[in-house]
Amino acid sequence: MTAAEIPAAILAEIPGPIDPPHRLLMGPGPVDAYPSVLRAMSARLVGQYDPFMTEAMTQTQALWRHVWSTTSPACVLVDGTSRAGIEAALVSLIRPGDRVLVPIFGRFGHLLAEIAERAMAEVHTIETPWGQVFAPSAIEEAVVRVRPTLLALVQGDTSTTMLQPLAEIGEICERHGVLFYSDATASLGGNPFEADAWGLDAATAGLQKCLGGPSGSAPLMLSERAVEVVRGRKRIEAGIREAGDPQSADFVRSNYFDLGMILDYWGPRRLNHHTEATSMLYAARECARVIALEGRQAVIDRHALAGAAMLAGVAATGLTVFGDVAHKMSNVVAVEIPDGVPGDLARAAMLTDFGIEIGTSFGPLHGRVWRIGTMGYNARRDAVLTTLAALEVVLRRYGVAVPPGAGVEAAAALYSDGGPGDGAAG
Numbered sequence: 001m002t003a004a005e006i007p008a009a010i011l012a013e014i015p016g017p018i019d020p021p022h023r024l025l026m027g028p029g030p031v032d033a034y035p036s037v038l039r040a041m042s043a044r045l046v047g048q049y050d051p052f053m054t055e056a057m058t059q060t061q062a063l064w065r066h067v068w069s070t071t072s073p074a075c076v077l078v079d080g081t082s083r084a085g086i087e088a089a090l091v092s093l094i095r096p097g098d099r100v101l102v103p104i105f106g107r108f109g110h111l112l113a114e115i116a117e118r119a120m121a122e123v124h125t126i127e128t129p130w131g132q133v134f135a136p137s138a139i140e141e142a143v144v145r146v147r148p149t150l151l152a153l154v155q156g157d158t159s160t161t162m163l164q165p166l167a168e169i170g171e172i173c174e175r176h177g178v179l180f181y182s183d184a185t186a187s188l189g190g191n192p193f194e195a196d197a198w199g200l201d202a203a204t205a206g207l208q209k210c211l212g213g214p215s216g217s218a219p220l221m222l223s224e225r226a227v228e229v230v231r232g233r234k235r236i237e238a239g240i241r242e243a244g245d246p247q248s249a250d251f252v253r254s255n256y257f258d259l260g261m262i263l264d265y266w267g268p269r270r271l272n273h274h275t276e277a278t279s280m281l282y283a284a285r286e287c288a289r290v291i292a293l294e295g296r297q298a299v300i301d302r303h304a305l306a307g308a309a310m311l312a313g314v315a316a317t318g319l320t321v322f323g324d325v326a327h328k329m330s331n332v333v334a335v336e337i338p339d340g341v342p343g344d345l346a347r348a349a350m351l352t353d354f355g356i357e358i359g360t361s362f363g364p365l366h367g368r369v370w371r372i373g374t375m376g377y378n379a380r381r382d383a384v385l386t387t388l389a390a391l392e393v394v395l396r397r398y399g400v401a402v403p404p405g406a407g408v409e410a411a412a413a414l415y416s417d418g419g420p421g422d423g424a425a426g
């Protein structure tokens with residue numbers, strides 16, 4: 001085959017423009033995007049210093065201040081998936097050699113510890129069994145013992161479905177002079193999050209969970225105190241380095257994730273750093289606009305209702321719920337796979353026969369539980385009821401004696417008084 005013939009050979013295998021199948025994404029994320037977010041992403045591109053673009057960036061910052069519940073001007077997007085936001089926060093706030101405390105209650109705590117280690121921190125961890133969260137006193141005790149400069153704590157860990165209470169943690173950090181960072185990727189938008197009231201210094205997220213967008217943009221907020229820490233690192237501006245050893249702890253060990261440079265790009269000086277990912281900016285702007293339009297509390301209530309309906313539904317179906325339900329995120333539930341049911345085959349049947357995706361699990365829970373999400377655009381009555389109906393059929397196929405219609409009825413009952421958030425906007 002000549003080089004000239006290769007495109008024809010490739011195209012012969014490709015039926016046409018991308019044409020994904022219809023899916024209802026009811027796993028722990030990613031989930032279906034709000035239709036208006038998909039429309040926003042197909043909008044025309046403009047140059048990165050076009051007044052329209054810089055204005056869109058400013059609007060996006062204002063909208064995200066609302067989502068984060070902060071008055072801090074330092075709300076930006078990091079271009080990349082959620083872990084790009086995590087990495088930017090940690091690599092910019094941690095100086096090599098700093099002590100960092102990471103309480104771990106699931107997979108993503110291990111990720112924070114790993115990223116902090118790569119940022120050359122001295123990392124200390126405490127752990128709680130999967131399915132539980134930490135009491136504030138346990139965290140304070142570790143803070144006193146370790147005396148970290150930074151506490152890195154996941155809010156909602158999708159691997160276990162648990163929601164770590166954060167409301168009292170900021171005060172503890174304040175008392176002991178510790179910076180407080182949280183990864184709110186899985187929880188933001190579907191559960192309460194109050195950056196200012198709870199004393200957060202830094203927080204990051206991604207769009208593909210309760211925020212109803214695609215993965216690929218990481219919203220990030222910094223408090224004034226965190227901005228000072230970031231500004232305390234040596235600067236590199238337009239390629240010119242401040243005097244000092246570039247390998248010293250004074251410099252952030254990344255260009256892409258140097259929040260000082262990212263803040264300068266988003267700030268009034270608009271100093272060139274990267275080229276803002278235009279279509280992802282449009283998506284992140286629209287995700288936050290959907291929340292502002294519907295109302296932040298109304299969106300949280302809609303997730304609470306969908307989560308309660310799904311929980312009632314899986315329980316009435318006869319499935320055992322994993323973990324401490326009192327501390328569960330409202331947007332995802334883990335259920336034990338009944339004895340004798342081949343977990344992966346049953347999930348595959350959900351996908352091929354019904355077009356519905358539910359989630360598998362990691363680590364100690366792998367093969368033990370499925371995770372079912374009700375997030376963002378999919379925190380809707382029809383999505384909940386359709387998933388429960390399909391699950392019932394598939395479970396019966398694998399020999400589980402499911403009471404007919406019980407799951408759907410139990411979930412529908414929660415919606416019967418036409419409570420808040422029947423459906424989703426967007």
Ligand SMILES: *Cc1c(COP(=O)(O)O)cnc(C)c1O
Pocket residue numbers: 029081082083084108154156157158159183184185186206215216
């Ligand atoms: C889903 C999730 C992530 C995902 O990170 P990506 O880089 O977007 O894949 C990170 N943190 C938490 C807590 C999550 O639940």
